[in-house]
Amino acid sequence: MNFDMELFLQAMIHRSPGYIPEHLQLSLIPLFLAVSIALPAAVLVTRPGYRQYAAHVMAFFNAGQTIPPLAVIAVFFPFLGLGYGPALFALTIYALLPIARSSIAAISTVPEDVRDAALGMGMTPVDVLLRVELPLSLPTIMAGVKTAAVLTVSTAVLAALVGGKGMGAIIFAGINFFRPELVLAGTIYIGLLSIILERLLSVVEWFLTPPHMKAARSR
Amino acid sequence: MIQLEHISKRFSGVARPAVDQLSLTVEKGKISVFVGPSGCGKTTILRMINRLVEPDEGTIFIDGKNILQMNPPLLRRTIGYVIQQVGLLPHRTIGQNISLVPELLGWPREKTARKVRELLEMTGLPPEEFESKYPYQLSGGQAQRVGVARALAADPPIMLMDEPFAAVDPIIRMHLQDEFLRVQQHIRKTICFVTHDISEAIKIGDHLVILNEGRLVQSGTPIEILTHPSNDFVSSLIGDDRGSKILDLIRCEGLMDPQAPLVDFPKDNGSRVQAVWPVKAALERMMKNNTDEVMVCREDQPAGILSWNGIKAHINRISGEKQ
Ligand SMILES: Nc1ncnc2c1ncn2[C@@H]1O[C@H](COP(=O)(O)OP(=O)(O)OP(=O)(O)O)[C@@H](O)[C@H]1O
Ligand SMILES: [Mg+2]
Numbered sequence: 001m002n003f004d005m006e007l008f009l010q011a012m013i014h015r016s017p018g019y020i021p022e023h024l025q026l027s028l029i030p031l032f033l034a035v036s037i038a039l040p041a042a043v044l045v046t047r048p049g050y051r052q053y054a055a056h057v058m059a060f061f062n063a064g065q066t067i068p069p070l071a072v073i074a075v076f077f078p079f080l081g082l083g084y085g086p087a088l089f090a091l092t093i094y095a096l097l098p099i100a101r102s103s104i105a106a107i108s109t110v111p112e113d114v115r116d117a118a119l120g121m122g123m124t125p126v127d128v129l130l131r132v133e134l135p136l137s138l139p140t141i142m143a144g145v146k147t148a149a150v151l152t153v154s155t156a157v158l159a160a161l162v163g164g165k166g167m168g169a170i171i172f173a174g175i176n177f178f179r180p181e182l183v184l185a186g187t188i189y190i191g192l193l194s195i196i197l198e199r200l201l202s203v204v205e206w207f208l209t210p211p212h213m214k215a216a217r218s219r
Numbered sequence: 220m221i222q223l224e225h226i227s228k229r230f231s232g233v234a235r236p237a238v239d240q241l242s243l244t245v246e247k248g249k250i251s252v253f254v255g256p257s258g259c260g261k262t263t264i265l266r267m268i269n270r271l272v273e274p275d276e277g278t279i280f281i282d283g284k285n286i287l288q289m290n291p292p293l294l295r296r297t298i299g300y301v302i303q304q305v306g307l308l309p310h311r312t313i314g315q316n317i318s319l320v321p322e323l324l325g326w327p328r329e330k331t332a333r334k335v336r337e338l339l340e341m342t343g344l345p346p347e348e349f350e351s352k353y354p355y356q357l358s359g360g361q362a363q364r365v366g367v368a369r370a371l372a373a374d375p376p377i378m379l380m381d382e383p384f385a386a387v388d389p390i391i392r393m394h395l396q397d398e399f400l401r402v403q404q405h406i407r408k409t410i411c412f413v414t415h416d417i418s419e420a421i422k423i424g425d426h427l428v429i430l431n432e433g434r435l436v437q438s439g440t441p442i443e444i445l446t447h448p449s450n451d452f453v454s455s456l457i458g459d460d461r462g463s464k465i466l467d468l469i470r471c472e473g474l475m476d477p478q479a480p481l482v483d484f485p486k487d488n489g490s491r492v493q494a495v496w497p498v499k500a501a502l503e504r505m506m507k508n509n510t511d512e513v514m515v516c517r518e519d520q521p522a523g524i525l526s527w528n529g530i531k532a533h534i535n536r537i538s539g540e541k542q
Contacts, residue, residue, distance in 0.1 A: 117306030120271055121319045121369070122296035135310050210310030212353045 004181050011185035016170055023166040026156040030088055031149055034095035042103030065097035069155055073162050087164030095148040102144025106137035135210055142205035146198055153194045221245040226277035237263045239433040248407040252424035260433040261413040265379040269298045299370035303381040305362050307354040313365050314350040320373040338368035360387035378410045446537045462534055466499040474533055475515040475523035484514050491516050501525050
């Protein structure tokens, strides 16, 4: 089997870019949903009185990640069927763990004396959460979001298998028709998307990082 | 006025109660100092007053009102709290840390800014240099002073101060104690001050509360406790230099003989002391000049004679009372 440069370039320039918007949707929507589930859950289990549930929540999210996304789809197939929706669902489940893990770790490592001082000065628990715990946790939470983002962009390839389209369509077409040119083109785009998304999120992270942590990093 | 009535607190998983049937009163406008060894419950007592810890038994009243009937965040905004571990918010500047409570109370911006600068000056941290620094840029002692400034910011009538000067060096500590006492002369706050340094307690306190293993061992004015320690625990806490601590606490005017003839006394400054000086300072003067009498003056006017015999008689008297 020889490498057809023309087919490769054609795949790179004409066929793959069309899948980018779809693939971004398949990555960003689950990412967004995962953040909206994992972050509140992390906040909830780090409240005093609920800490004993943290282990259970982590176990649940851990399970979410050990099940391969395809298996998630298989399990929910009788209820959700195949296609775009189930793919989003499986990817969301998959992205939950890194975000939940980093969020719970971040919020529970806010120093006790800082939390204590904030309460002692007369902040309400909501003040403490919004003005102390979350600002101090954001860099670590963002690290989890970045991990989840990279993970989701590459896992979203599998969506093509259940009719969810995305960049996976071209990669699996390449596999089915023994055309490595297509597989390579699709993979390059997946890599590029991961890198760009990761860089963008790093910029967001930089803006959300409190000054003292920036200083600690550049030291 | 703060009243604690039969307060007990036991933390789960700890056999011995942290605070055990404690009753005491902290007078309005006075400095009450809680002294005792590590783990005797000092911090726990302070934290029950601002409801960061709730007692298992007993009631706490502030100005006659049961604190359980107050909303904890609102209660805490009226009580300045200097935390033992300092606990500055690391993501806020020193200025923003100090303005925390005024901000919660909704003070106008300029008023808060003025107060921040005033407090930084008072704690010996030049505002131009420190206001926009972050806590990680401070030394332990500087951070502790910011902790004191933050607690004072909203001018609360009550202050809970948990070893506020522990991390500063002895010279700055002495300066801060003096400044603290000077300011207290004007602001007359009700202060609960925790320390395990008995000398600091004696210097600062209007009233001492001696604690051991969560229980009150003895309470009273510093001179009462120095002259009548109620048991061996208190005696050993005070230490062997009890006599010298007493002499540090009594003023020259308290032991001088106002009737003594003053005429043929040398006029040089070396043998004069001020009425408000501690007797210990007079003793040092005597030793330096190799005399056993000094003249005590009030505003340059001779007021009496303080003699070594007079001091000795006093020491014998209080030692006699002890037995
Ligand atoms: N949150 C807590 N959980 C369990 N035990 C606690 C807690 N806080 C305090 N204790 C225990 O209660 C006792 C009194 O503690 P506290 O902090 O009041 O002592 P302290 O007099 O302030 O000591 P130090 O001088 O070392 O600061 C100690 O035995 C301590 O271990
Ligand atoms: Mg303590």
